[in-house]
Amino acid sequence: MSEPVKGIKSPVRLEYTVSAGRALSRFLAALTEARLLAGRCSVCRKVYIPLRSVCPTCAAPMSEELTIADTGTVTTFCIVNVPFEGQTMKLPYVYASVLLDGADLPILHLIQIPAEEARMGLRVKAEWVPPAERRPTLESIRWFTPTGEPDAPFDTFKEHL
């Protein structure tokens, strides 16, 4: 008998079709026009991005839809040092929570900055890919780049971490 079998390949593969739903579909579609679509809760008045149909805190419908700015503040961040399959960024790179101006909830995105310069309060602006390359995905924003403005004071975003 040849060498006994010691291991087997046992992959697990789940193939889904994910539906974005109506609100998120509109948020994604707006990205192709370089617009960031948010919603204001009819009860707590908080502005949620991405747009959703119901406030996750109040369970109340959104009373208003608004396009918010593509500038914001880094609230928290992570420096990625670990390679993984499908990675497109050169290590180390910065992935951060960005509180867009006018929003009450941060979104996650890449920050184009040397890792050692990443910090809370950093002011950033979205760099959109050219119109022909825009798709209904947050990858229509290539990354956020520093605006050069003075850092935002902690008190201005401490409620939105």
Added chain:
Amino acid sequence: MKSPPQSKVLSAPYVLEYTYRRSVGPVVGRFLSALQEGKILGGRTASGKVVVPPTEYDPETSDPVTDLVEVGTSGVVTSWSWAAAPRANQPLDRPFAWALIKLDGADTAMLHAVDAGDIGNMSSGMRVCARFAAERSGNIRDIACFEPETSGKGAS
């Protein structure tokens, strides 16, 4: 993209995959090695029962199972379920039965596919024989499937 008129709900494929490779241990390892040679092994337990596929430990006494014995490559379907619409990566690309098969000389039934052609050809108590794959790699798929036993095929 499925989108009802006007509402334009977006959808997209999303694949979650873990490319595991797992160790099989000494007992299942010998079982899989034997499949490569076209043989099926069971484990003899303290009470003399033959468990197929062999388990690493005796299900009754929890003692290690070390006595592996060859069983037949034919056996009896003890129960089954018809897979009318096979999915990707299943043993067969046409309708087949998942069946519990008690091989000759075994005291337990093992799960495998039966290439019966039609649901009407399946019944509990029917005899089936293993069809081994042309290329084997030490995997349960070294048994391509089982097929209904007919004269001229399967065990004597």
